[in-house]
Amino acid sequence: MKQPLGVILAGGQATRMGGGDKGLRVLGGQTLLARVHARLAPQVADxxxxxxxxxxxxxxxxxxxxxxSIDGFAGPxxxxxxxxxxxxxxxxxxxVTAAADTPFFPCDLVPQLQLASEGMIHPLVLAAxxxxxxxxxxxxxxxxxxxxLRxxxxxxxxGGLRKVVLWTAEHGGREAVFPEEEAFFNVNTPDDLARAEAML
Known part of the structure; x- marks a missing residue:
């Protein structure tokens, strides 16, 4: 299987964080974005x-x-x-996409998503x-x-669709289930950032 490319999603407006770029907030001496990039890069081609x-x-x-390319902050x-x-x-x-505000996602994200996609004509898998x-x-x-499917x-x-799961369901999307419930903890608020510091 060809190695996928990685895309870090940082296109939101971070309203609950008071605006600005959540990915540039610092956690344990590194930006959230740097932490996400460090986890994703070894798993993808670029x-x-x-x-x-x-x-x-x-x-x-x-x-x-x-x-x-779609105007008006149309979501993920x-x-x-x-x-x-x-x-x-x-x-x-x-x-493979990863959110810029989720620093603890699994180091085997990509292989597990690929495993779940085996046999699909169009590999379409969400983490769960x-x-x-x-x-x-x-x-x-x-x-x-x-x-x-782009x-x-x-x-x-x-046509106005915004909900990810509606589109993935339409195309027979699957789930790759990861056992660690905290793996996809994301930093939305200043309190979340404090919690992430404790999790470090």
């Missing part, structure tokens, strides 16, 4: 950053920055589409963790996405 606005603010990060699927368009230019078949109420809780910013996704977004 990494890009999905972010909107002035790309110059990420100059120190040293990653190509791809912005949403717009970031996925930006990543798929970038990957198509690189000749890649798939991307056990959930006592729902069985599993999906983490829609962590997934394996096929470049072949035009379908573009049409869905232009």
């Amino acid at each position: 990494v890009a950053l999905n972010a909107n606005g002035d790309a110059g603010r990420f100059a120190d990060v040293g990653l190509p920055v791809v912005s949403d 699927l717009a970031g996925v589409l930006a990543g798929l368009d970038w990957a198509a230019e690189q000749g890649a078949d798939t991307i 963790t056990p959930d006592p109420k729902r069985g599993t809780a999906r983490h829609p910013t962590f997934g394996l996405w096929p470049v072949a 035009d379908d996704l573009r049409a869905a977004l232009n």
Whole structure:
């Protein structure tokens, strides 16, 4: 199986954090973005950053920055589409996405997503963790996405679709279940950042 490209999703508005870039908040002496990049890079062929606005603010990060082609902060699927368009230019078949505010995601994220995709024509898998109420809780910013479906996704977004799981379900998307419930803990608020410091 060809190694996917990695895309770090940082296109949100971080309203609960008071605005700005959550990925540039510091956790244990490193930015959240640096921590996410360090975990994702060994698992993929190359990494890009999905972010909107002035790309110059990420100059120190040293990653190509791809912005949403769908206007108006259309959510994570717009970031996925930006990543798929970038990957198509690189000749890649798939991307794996990771959120810029989730520093503890599994070091075997990519192989587990790929394992769950075996036998699929279009590998489309979301990360999930056990959930006592729902069985599993999906983490829609962590997934394996096929470049072949990018035009379908573009049409869905232009038609107003915003919910990740609605689109993945339509294409027979699967789940890769990771046992560690805290693995996808994400930093949305200053309190979350303090909790992440404790988790370190």
